[in-house]
Amino acid sequence: MVALHRSLGMTAMGAWSRKDFEESPRDLLSRDSMLKPRVYRVLGPSGPSIVKDVAGLGFFGRFLARWLLAREARALGKLDGVEGVPQVLHRLDRDALAMSLLPGRPLCKESFLRQPRRIPDRLLLLADAIHERGVFHMDLRQRQNILLDDQGGVGLVDFGAAFSPGPLGRWVFSRPLSWVDRQGVTKFLARWVPSELTPEEARGVLRAQRLRRLWIFTPHIPDGEEEGAREKLKG
Ligand SMILES: Nc1ncnc2c1ncn2[C@@H]1O[C@H](COP(=O)(O)OP(=O)(O)O)[C@@H](O)[C@H]1O
Ligand SMILES: [Mg+2]
The missing domain is CATH 1.10.510 (Transferase(Phosphotransferase); domain 1)
Incomplete structure (x- = not known):
């Protein structure tokens, strides 16, 4: 069931662009930082999701944050199917990663x-x-x-x-x-x-x-x- 939801989410997310993300209702969840990705709860095509985005950071901050985001995507990729950790849904572009929203x-x-x-x-x-x-x-x-x-x-x-x-x-x-x-x-x-x-x-x-x-x-x-x-x- 979890896998089915995830694959439906991925299909719907597949066509989701940065423009769609920026135009969707969203709340900022992270503390403001010049070095770390911003974390948003956002209403995506498959329902509420999380997007981590580094696009708004300055040049050097973005460089570090992109690296952190890529590390996070790699780690989450290894955790595919583990209940209780976010599942990667979609890479919007090299600056943003969409993942499942966990309850709690x-x-x-x-x-x-x-x-x-x-x-x-x-x-x-x-x-x-x-x-x-x-x-x-x-x-x-x-x-x-x-x-x-x-x-x-x-x-x-x-x-x-x-x-x-x-x-x-x-x-x-x-x-x-x-x-x-x-x-x-x-x-x-x-x-x-x-x-x-x-x-x-x-x-x-x-x-x-x-x-x-x-x-x-x-x-x-x-x-x-x-x-x-x-x-x-x-x-
Ligand atoms: N996949 C997720 N599901 C639900 N809430 C999340 C998820 N990812 C992040 N959050 C919420 O957003 C907050 C900030 O995200 P986090 O990844 O910890 O970034 P940072 O610590 O760099 O600000 C978390 O403390 C948590 O409350
Ligand atoms: Mg944190």
């Missing part, structure tokens, strides 16, 4: 607490499913990249930073890269419901916090994860 809203504490162990378990299963296809998300620490629907269903978006190495890279890096994605999920457990962490997860959170302090390029703003993990290990 970005992860927040209230929705997470409704099913505090089932939601991370579903996320970890979904992370395993993408890793099996050789794709590592690498930005799950951003809660805007994790969607939750009202039934507790989960989705992952924003594969712009994803890493999808070839067979040798996969063989060498698969374990540490999977670990990074898993930490992105267990961090939320440590922050919001540490009692639900397993001891192994709590130790992983502490290790991740130690490593994070060594990363000096972006600010580290801890939010109780370390205390939560310590508390779990004490109890």
Whole structure:
């Protein structure tokens, strides 16, 4: 059924041009950035969809953003048919990529607490499913990249930073890269419901916090994860 919808969407999208996209009703979902693609929810020929577009960026920004978009398209191409991640619908031109719209809203504490162990378990299963296809998300620490629907269903978006190495890279890096994605999920457990962490997860959170302090390029703003993990290990 999913495949049928997707192929119908692709057929309808096939004739969709940049002009059609620019004339369609759309909302900007992304934060304004001179370096990253703009993300729109747009009413496409097969219904509401997402379009990532770099056309409005300046010369240098567009160069980088095009590269990010191409990486994202490649990663999503490897995830064809995986439920819970966007499916590529159509390349409007080299600056814009249309993909399926996932249900749900970005992860927040209230929705997470409704099913505090089932939601991370579903996320970890979904992370395993993408890793099996050789794709590592690498930005799950951003809660805007994790969607939750009202039934507790989960989705992952924003594969712009994803890493999808070839067979040798996969063989060498698969374990540490999977670990990074898993930490992105267990961090939320440590922050919001540490009692639900397993001891192994709590130790992983502490290790991740130690490593994070060594990363000096972006600010580290801890939010109780370390205390939560310590508390779990004490109890
Ligand atoms: N395929 C999608 N389905 C539903 N919502 C999406 C989808 N892709 C992106 N979004 C929403 O748009 C927001 C911004 O998109 P994202 O790809 O994360 O770009 P960025 O982080 O660079 O602004 C996401 O946080 C999410 O809420
Ligand atoms: Mg994002």
